[in-house]
Amino acid sequence: MQSASSPRPDADVFDSPYAWWRLAVTLAIATVGNAGMWAIVVVMPAVQAEFGVDRADASLPYVATMLGFALGNLLIGRAVDRVGITPALIGAAGLIAVSTAAAAASPSVGVLIALQFAIGLGTAAGFGPLIADLSLWFVRRRGIAVAIAASGNYLAGVVWPVLLRGVLEEDGWRAAYLVLAVASVVVVVPLALLLRRRLPVDALTGAPGVGPAGAVADAGMSHRALAWLLALAGVACCVAMSMPQVHIVALCVDLGFGPAVGAEMLSLMLLAGVASRIGFGLLADRLGGVRTVLIGSGLQALALFLYLPANGMVSLYVVSLIFGLAQGGIVPGYAIIVREFMPAREAGARVGFVMMATILGMGLGGWLSGVIFDVTGSYQLAFLNGIGWNALNIAILTFLWMRGRGVGRAVAA
Template sequence: MTDQTETDSRYAWFRLCVTVLVAVIANAGMWAIIVIMPAVEAEFGASRAAASMPYTLNMIGFALGNFAIGRALDRFGVAVSLILAALGIVAGLVLAILSHSIVMLSIAQLIVGLASAVGFGPLIADISHWFVRRRGIAVALVASGNYLSGAIWPMLLAGVLASDGWRAAYTVLAVVTFAGVIPLAFLLRRATSDATRDAAQLASTLNAQSSGVSPRVLAYLLGFAGISCCVAMSMPQVHIVSLCVDMGFGPVAGAEMLSLMLLGGVGSRIVSGLLADRLGGVRTLLIGSTLQCLALFLYLPAGGLISLYIVSLVFGLSQGGIVPSYALIVREYMPAKEAGARVGFVLMATIMGMALGGWMSGQIYVWTGSYEWAFINGIIWNGFNIAIMLWLLLRSTPRGPRITSAPAPQPA
């Protein structure tokens, strides 16, 4: 039985608003490297593949951070995790500002990515404890903080980048992170009750038994599925600015397409969250993955400026709900007391897929001189994800936790 006075309560919605704001700030370092990639390539005289390495290290750090900070969240709570991570983000940004080589910048981005992860998986895991009826939309909104960050910060930093260079843009990020995340962390100190966690634990146990798959095996399957879908997802998200530069449209057009793509992703995540509250995580993820695959096909014939804007929006509207659905599947099938570590592990795999896909796309470009085969590579990986979700869907039908009213008091 779930305590209705705690989950889906007014405080839970207040906490959700604060959490989304923290996510928008904390995730900024993840997206900034994409915007400055052409400037870094020019400054250091690096190849396209070499210039992609800071992003790849950034995403590797982001992946590891989701798992490591997720485990810390289970033990120490979200407030302590946020404060320490904010200090880590600032330290990484400062090191990046002082960088004078691709290697040094890559190391700095590894630190930034590691600490920035607090704004994704750990926050998603935390907010999932506070909702039952509306868990899908709550998780989707927190996950949207990552995309909102990607939509807002590239546009805000584009002007600073053009006038003062990428180091000035990173200075702005360092100040905003320190002044924003740490004070907000103190608003998230409260934890859910043992009764709420016990009810969620019972529901996940029943679902795991119905699937006939152990949590460990399921985690590995979800991990590979996450890698597959995000290798596909990374091609447009990571290389859209560089693609626009190659086609003569300039980095500003690329930054606008990235923002449009991610704003579409925000809308997609919200709709997917509402859908997940009715259909569950597996079905919602399968729908999103199929739509993403179709959108990737649309990039192949797109060669004009207007068509790229339109396809980027379509892509964002197609794939935004995929990654949050993994967190919902974890909460449906895995122990509630391990939510931080379990969600962190699966989301770590999705981000590793982004890192792998970002590097693969750059390397394919080096080999072929275009991005066409990089899109085809993404489509193939996307097919693996669809196959796994279909298999899991046929194995079981997840059930949500029961919510009942508190018993009426008995007469003396």
């Protein structure tokens, strides 16, 4: 006999109290599991100073993290479709712990780059695959549920720079990495064991919410074509998104404000991103994924323009807040689009593929911004570069919206 807390193999499992409890556990895992992604951003100035490299080379460990993160979203997403989320999370926690501890002893930037790739690979389990798993348990409130789960990625960027600030100032970035290595195992593994339950096969096969019948046909493209188009949109939006997120600390150092101020701006940006993700999640439940992402992308472009004249501490705090509020809902929106248009049994692989593309965009944008800075001695052209990529993203989302207006109206209803 099933216990009262066990999910039932029928429609009652969706949006159930168990689903919301599962969301709470998912959020806690994501907040710890994504710490390594943001740690490299915070320590970038210290790494550059210690190893005596230029800004572009100092950005390469972040790029390696994003490449590993991207590949992990694809590979781990596929694995989750077959074996479930718990084994994936436990394996990833072990990989993060070993890689982060080894990174703390890196003798050169080259070694750090290789280890950051492994850190990114493990960190991926706490993003796309975890979001895809959570999305299976919701239908009517999928937008807000996915948004909250995705907020764990930003909460990691809010919480960990603050928690590690004392360690960074007193003992340096290597000691901070050792703290993260321990936390990844001590926190993630026990929480992962709470997610062992899986949806029954009959519930998964008949899971509603893929989108109205014929949604993809109405858009005039196959699942594969739609996935590739969403991937291109994801690359474009995240090249733009990466400029402030990756280089705000370095920008503050260049302006004489110091890394601590830059870390605070990053935390403010990401905290605003959490609020943004929740707000856009509520919006997605009413408007659907395509229109929600399109709105967010337009607001992100506006925020990037505001960075161009900002060169004072107060103005940068204000614009960073605006940027966080503008862009937070974009990436989770892609997961919602996938779940609206594609079968539940493919959720891990499809969401993982699109998330991989967004992360590749972050890595590409982080590196391009460093190169542009080294060539020009300024971030002005880097912001303009981001605005151009953002325009491409808007064009793709507008195309999808125009092709699938009927679907969008049906989802909104």
